[in-house]
Amino acid sequence: MKILINSKYEYLRPFVEQLTRPIFFARHGETLHSGRNIVKLFETDGMRLAVKSYERLTLCNRMLYGSLRKSKAMRAYLYADRLRRLGIDTPEEVAVVEIRRGG
Template sequence: MTTTHIHKKYKHIEPELLQAVTDFETKGDYVTKGERNVIKKFDIEGVFYSIKKFKTPNAAQSLVYQYLRKSKAKRSFLYAEILTARGIHTPLPVGYVEHFSGGLKESYYICEHIEYDFDFRVLNHNPQWPNRAEILRQMAAFTFDLHEKEINFLDHSPGNTLILDRGDGTYDFYLIDLNRMRFETMSFEKRMHNFRRLWLSKTMINIMAKEYAKRYNKPEAETHALMTKYSRAFQKKVNSKKLRKRRN
């Protein structure tokens, strides 16, 4: 059994989109080729679309995705629609395709492809990145906007924010990898906890905590302390896992 859903805006190219999914293994250009998920882009009538193929779940998970929980592809589409409706940038959602046979076997998420200038990771790795402090301030403002709009992006990590330089000192931030989100009112604790995966240095926290505190009307020292607490706890946890793996 196959489930397909294409947004009404793209119905006129539905056959071409579904053909691209059918041809996914043999056609299209790689955008990313990971161990779990693969993204390719396809040119359809002069417009590029990204198609993300999710890793095939194990037997137990495949049954969960068929009967109890929405697939990652479907969640990505639904969450992208919510983000777009709330004024948060993400590549525009086009549709999804699911193949079931005794559980979920394959799932694909389709969105418009965007060409971006860099992602948040470059700010982690390059302290001399041009206009870095201003980008960090605007990233803090963007995250504040997410929280105000009751969006808890659980995978708020460096590789999941694409950044477009508008050329006038301002930047647009686009969220990707959308299948893990909660839509809820966020306390101050939850807001600071949401920064933990960004792998922030002391300098980055100094900049971002100050900007967030100003917008949230919270003391800078309190904001800085809590953002640091959750960031360092997460980094320590990840580093401990890496160390254990190396020892084994």
């Protein structure tokens, strides 16, 4: 498991660590979108946070992301800063959690 938290939001670490438990994500938060991926709205420490959970990848994509490419979650985290530097308004990145099972 890999957890990367924006230093500005380090105080949210306990909340982010709770998100690593699938039962917590399933039982809490308000579902904003449920399709291929799930987006939920959580409120913690006076902040409203949108949290996205990506669907499980196909076997081929799991091998590709496991060895050659950054995960979709990590790319979304890294690209948010890049978009803002280009003048594109996008939400600030708070954290990314990667949970890998069996590679």
